[in-house]
Amino acid sequence: MDVEQASDANLVVAVGRWHEPALAEVYRRHGGAVHALARRILRSDPPAEEVTQEVFLDLWRHPEKFDAQRGTLRSFLLARTHGKSVDVVRSEESRRRREERTTRETATAAYDIDREVWDMAVAEQVKDALGALPDELRQPIELAYFGGRTYREVAVLLNEPEGTVKSRIRSGLGRLRVHLAERGVEPAGAGL
Numbered sequence: 001m002d003v004e005q006a007s008d009a010n011l012v013v014a015v016g017r018w019h020e021p022a023l024a025e026v027y028r029r030h031g032g033a034v035h036a037l038a039r040r041i042l043r044s045d046p047p048a049e050e051v052t053q054e055v056f057l058d059l060w061r062h063p064e065k066f067d068a069q070r071g072t073l074r075s076f077l078l079a080r081t082h083g084k085s086v087d088v089v090r091s092e093e094s095r096r097r098r099e100e101r102t103t104r105e106t107a108t109a110a111y112d113i114d115r116e117v118w119d120m121a122v123a124e125q126v127k128d129a130l131g132a133l134p135d136e137l138r139q140p141i142e143l144a145y146f147g148g149r150t151y152r153e154v155a156v157l158l159n160e161p162e163g164t165v166k167s168r169i170r171s172g173l174g175r176l177r178v179h180l181a182e183r184g185v186e187p188a189g190a191g192l
Helices: 008-016 020-042 045-061 073-131 135-146 151-158 162-182
Strands: none
Touching: 008 020, 008 045, 008 073, 020 045, 020 073, 045 073, 073 135, 073 162, 135 151, 135 162, 151 162
């Protein structure tokens, strides 16, 4: 068989019979167009070369997929190239999105861990500072802030006037603020 004179359809039949020169001729005729389309879609040579290789390898393995009644060999090869190239683009975009999501999750997790460690350290400092207060200042703060009670409820529980309870809470919070500041803990907002 003179592969240079054979039609595309005859070359595909010869490829089906494992005739390597026939595949080489198909590549000579259509390889440039296949590679150009892959390169235009993928915008990079190495992936375009891989797609080109896959397209011709698929033709070698499954020449029966080409149907001369449905179109030319070139249009068949270009359709396969387009499909494979789009798959590569989608796969790459999916990989990139996964990596970005993983990076965000890792950064968030690192922040959460850092924040949790900080919160635990601050909680320990607050506990120590609170323990250093005299009972008459510590008890109203514990009941109001950690017990979730109102000033009036704290006053009833301690059998003290509401104004006295408010004053002791204010005084105790002031001491806590100073104690924590001395240890490098700055209160967030106006809470302390």
